[in-house]
Amino acid sequence: MTGEFNTVSEDELHAYVDGHLSQPERGRIEEWLERHPARAPEVREWQAQAAALKQHFAAYARCDEGDRALIAARRRAAAASASSGPVLRRIAAGLLIFAAGALAGVYAPRLVAPEPPLMTARADESLPRQAQSAFLIYASEVRHPVEVGADQQAHLATWLGKRLDYALTIPDLSPLGFSLVGGRLVPVNDTAGAMLMYEDSTGQRLTVLLGRNAKNRETSFRTASQGGIETLYWIGGEIGYAVTGEVSRDLLQKIANECYRQFEGSAAS
Numbered sequence: 181m182t183g184e185f186n187t188v189s190e191d192e193l194h195a196y197v198d199g200h201l202s203q204p205e206r207g208r209i210e211e212w213l214e215r216h217p218a219r220a221p222e223v224r225e226w227q228a229q230a231a232a233l234k235q236h237f238a239a240y241a242r243c244d245e246g247d248r249a250l251i252a253a254r255r256r257a258a259a260a261s262a263s264s265g266p267v268l269r270r271i272a273a274g275l276l277i278f279a280a281g282a283l284a285g286v287y288a289p290r291l292v293a294p295e296p297p298l299m300t301a302r303a304d305e306s307l308p309r310q311a312q313s314a315f316l317i318y319a320s321e322v323r324h325p326v327e328v329g330a331d332q333q334a335h336l337a338t339w340l341g342k343r344l345d346y347a348l349t350i351p352d353l354s355p356l357g358f359s360l361v362g363g364r365l366v367p368v369n370d371t372a373g374a375m376l377m378y379e380d381s382t383g384q385r386l387t388v389l390l391g392r393n394a395k396n397r398e399t400s401f402r403t404a405s406q407g408g409i410e411t412l413y414w415i416g417g418e419i420g421y422a423v424t425g426e427v428s429r430d431l432l433q434k435i436a437n438e439c440y441r442q443f444e445g446s447a448a449s
Contacts, residue, residue: 188212193219197226210322217323224317231316306369308404308411311389311422314366314375315409319385319425326362326377336363340374344390346419351388351442353378356435358386368392368420386425386432388439393420401436403429412436416444 188209195201196209213220318325328336333350341348343365350360358378366375368391376388399415410432413422421443423436 188216193223194226197223197230214323220324224321228313228317231313307389307391307415307420307422308402308413308424310368310373310391311387311411311413311424312404312406312409314389315387315411315424318364318375318377319387325385327364329362330360332362333360340365340390343372344374344392344419346390348374348390349442349445350376351439353435353438356431356438357381358435361385369394384425384427386423386427386435389422389424391420393418401433401440414440416440419443 192201192205192209196206201209213223328339330336337348337350340363350363353359357380359380361377361379363374363376366373366389368389371392371394373389373391376390377385378388379385393415397415398417399413401412401414404411404413408426409424410427410429411422411424412429412432412435413420414436415421421436421439423432423439425432425435427435
């Protein structure tokens with residue numbers, strides 16, 4: 181068994197990040213990362229880069245018959261550069277992630293045809309993307325999904341509320357079957373933001389992201405979907421909120437309604 185955990189290669193780690201492994205293989209890699217915590221931050225960084233690439237080009241989603249050929253070409257390029265050292269291997273893996281996004285209908289317009297330039301997303305448009313990135317990075321974490329656990333809920337609310345300059349009340353979602361795991365400080369729109377994590381009795385997780393709303397723009401509930409991940413978000417006054425999970429939209433709506441009710445109730449008091 182010990183030998184098995186010492187056989188994880190760089191290529192296997194990249195395949196894990198890219199989602200190309202079977203569930204048993206993913207489990208083996210996750211156990212290996214637990215035994216080698218020094219590599220875990222690097223793998224999380226790769227996951228964040230992959231998610232950012234997919235989100236950045238989401239507005240240009242399309243599918244083409246030549247996508248498989250493009251992926252094959254990227255794989256050949258990655259294999260040819262495998263002997264050039266770790267740095268070049270990571271660049272090749274990044275290109276492979278990019279090509280895999282193309283197969284799913286997500287890639288840069290410059291590769292296929294001229295398109296209008298990509299406009300910078302407004303704060304309310306970037307919020308769901310940031311929420312989905314945080315979910316992808318932390319919801320699958322085994323050992324360190326949060327910085328402060330549910331057993332220190334009062335400290336968590338005070339700490340995150342102070343960083344956001346906001347009287348944070350942590351929603352109680354137990355009536356909907358979700359208990360608090362904890363939370364952590366995350367960047368949202370280049371300033372301090374907060375992420376709360378919840379899970380149900382099966383281990384299904386969801387996150388609630390809060391960030392400062394510099395333009396004080398108000399929005400009603402909006403939805404965003406990507407790769408089976410649903411996000412429901414809104415902006416109220418000085419704070420933007422986003423609830424994200426791999427759950428049905430109906431359930432997510434109930435959870436968002438409950439969060440909205442409790443956040444608004446605490447603000448009114």
